Amino acid sequence: MSNATAITPTRAQDFPEWYQQVVRAADMAENSEVRGCMVIKPWGYGLWESIQRQLDAKFKATGHVNAYFPLLIPLSYLEKEAQHAEGFATECAVVTHHRLEAQKQPDGTTKMIPTGELAEPFVIRPTSETIIGAAFARWVESYRDLPLLINQWCNVMRWEMRPRLFLRTAEFLWQEGHTAHETEEEAIVETRTMHKVYEEFLRDHLAIPVIPGEKTERERFPGAVQTFTVEAMVQDKKAIQAGTSHYLGQNFSKAANIQFLGRDNTRQLAYTTSWGVSTRMIGTLIMAHGDDDGVIIPPRVAPTQIVILPVTPKPDTRQEVIDACEALAQTLRTQTFAGEPLRVHVDKRDLQGGAKNWEWIKKGVPMRLEMGPRDITSRSVAVCRRDQGPKAKEFVPKEDLIQSVTERLQEIQDALLARATALRDANMKKLETLEEFKAFFAEGSEGGFALMHWAGSSEEEETLSKDMKVTIRCIPHGDQFAEEGKCFLTGKPSTRRVVFARSY
Numbered sequence: 001m002s003n004a005t006a007i008t009p010t011r012a013q014d015f016p017e018w019y020q021q022v023v024r025a026a027d028m029a030e031n032s033e034v035r036g037c038m039v040i041k042p043w044g045y046g047l048w049e050s051i052q053r054q055l056d057a058k059f060k061a062t063g064h065v066n067a068y069f070p071l072l073i074p075l076s077y078l079e080k081e082a083q084h085a086e087g088f089a090t091e092c093a094v095v096t097h098h099r100l101e102a103q104k105q106p107d108g109t110t111k112m113i114p115t116g117e118l119a120e121p122f123v124i125r126p127t128s129e130t131i132i133g134a135a136f137a138r139w140v141e142s143y144r145d146l147p148l149l150i151n152q153w154c155n156v157m158r159w160e161m162r163p164r165l166f167l168r169t170a171e172f173l174w175q176e177g178h179t180a181h182e183t184e185e186e187a188i189v190e191t192r193t194m195h196k197v198y199e200e201f202l203r204d205h206l207a208i209p210v211i212p213g214e215k216t217e218r219e220r221f222p223g224a225v226q227t228f229t230v231e232a233m234v235q236d237k238k239a240i241q242a243g244t245s246h247y248l249g250q251n252f253s254k255a256a257n258i259q260f261l262g263r264d265n266t267r268q269l270a271y272t273t274s275w276g277v278s279t280r281m282i283g284t285l286i287m288a289h290g291d292d293d294g295v296i297i298p299p300r301v302a303p304t305q306i307v308i309l310p311v312t313p314k315p316d317t318r319q320e321v322i323d324a325c326e327a328l329a330q331t332l333r334t335q336t337f338a339g340e341p342l343r344v345h346v347d348k349r350d351l352q353g354g355a356k357n358w359e360w361i362k363k364g365v366p367m368r369l370e371m372g373p374r375d376i377t378s379r380s381v382a383v384c385r386r387d388q389g390p391k392a393k394e395f396v397p398k399e400d401l402i403q404s405v406t407e408r409l410q411e412i413q414d415a416l417l418a419r420a421t422a423l424r425d426a427n428m429k430k431l432e433t434l435e436e437f438k439a440f441f442a443e444g445s446e447g448g449f450a451l452m453h454w455a456g457s458s459e460e461e462e463t464l465s466k467d468m469k470v471t472i473r474c475i476p477h478g479d480q481f482a483e484e485g486k487c488f489l490t491g492k493p494s495t496r497r498v499v500f501a502r503s504y
Contacts, residue, residue, distance in 0.1 A: 036170030046303030087222020133256030213474030295364030311372030
């Protein structure tokens with residue numbers, strides 16, 4: 001490469017544009033012909049498959065089962081839960097007709113005209129509480145039918161005005177869990193359990209440390225009693241809401257009439273929850289770990305964990321080198337990392353070695369191995385780690401590599417988590433006054449997570465958001481945030497600090 005870095009602009013020069021260029025350079029996704037929607041390409045979708053597979057195992061381990069519900073939701077279903085409907089009203093895409101008819105135009109062209117107006121419009125699901133609630137009402141008759149622990153993997157649509165690949169698109173992929181319970185206590189335990197699952201998954205699988213906490217009343221999911229969130233800091237010091245879990249109380253049960261015959265032989269309303277994460281996780285991962293040479297993917301979720309690059313300077317040695325690389329790949333695939341067989345790929349394409357090497361650097365594959373005729377003779381392998389510089393290389397005896405490969409992958413996983421944790425901790429500050437707050441988030445400042453005492457109203461919170469483009473990301477859990485103080489805005493007593501940040 002002639003440039004100092006593979007990606008321009010760099011993170012320091014223009015972080016938002018760097019992000020867009022990284023997604024393209026890694027061949028993860030592209031904008032589609034439909035405004036606000038994306039095509040997820042094989043490398044990006046492979047990452048989503050890893051996330052989906054590993055999260056799905058966690059859901060099933062906690063007693064949940066998968067189902068599928070309709071894409072189209074009758075408008076009347078949304079109208080039953082007024083706060084929910086109002087919260088999503090501006091984001092809804094609506095289907096009003098069921099047929100197209102060809103009509104000739106005066107200039108000789110043909111236009112397809114919607115006809116056959118529907119008796120009732122359908123909303124393309126922005127989320128599925130209402131239609132799943134209708135199903136739960138049919139399925140539940142007695143307390144013996146509870147709890148219902150359902151998850152669905154699907155697409156949803158929210159008419160996004162400022163799209164950005166993976167982070168905000170009109171259509172995106174996600175999972176949405178929906179559960180119904182006999183008691184309030186059971187439902188709250190479920191909400192907190194899944195909140196913890198998200199926290200641990202981001203930390204242990206994506207190597208992203210998050211701050212778990214509760215949303216303020218203003219920031220709650222429409223119709224929820226409580227919303228819990230996991231907030232991640234990315235490299236430009238902004239926050240990303242990486243997953244949410246909602247305790248819905250009996251609000252949706254009342255709207256959908258989810259009733260059951262209780263233990264005391266009386267009719268009762270169920271308590272419900274919902275929780276979800278989306279392909280936004282991929283955007284969070286890119287922004288948390290990527291560098292000026294491309295994506296860096298933690299080994300646990302990498303579609304390919306190890307790529308082997310045959311070095312074939314002479315045509316007459318090509319097949320011998322490829323055979324040796326394939327043999328090494330087969331040996332490595334017999335091992336497991338984090339409970340799954342190693343995902344190893346031999347890149348046999350007839351391309352120059354430098355071009356192939358940089359392609360895999362930009363894609364963020366955790367480990368690159370190079371083997372040529374001399375390496376076969378010396379029984380060694382050149383090992384390159386993506387968490388290190390692009391020119392860093394270590395020559396390792398092949399037998400030693402085979403024995404240590406999973407340890408090396410774990411070292412990469414741990415290094416990425418340590419790096420992201422250090423960034424977050426260095427840019428999370430306790431502040432006391434409004435002046436300090438304004439200076440922290442002033443134009444041109446570094447920014448980050450401001451830990452502030454807060455006892456303000458929703459109206460005051462909204463004013464801060466409009467004036468400074470800063471929001472309360474969460475009321476964080478944990479004793480380290482609990483301390484007596486005074487609200488920096490109102491001067492009222494406060495018992496703990498909240499997290500303020502700019503966000504995506």
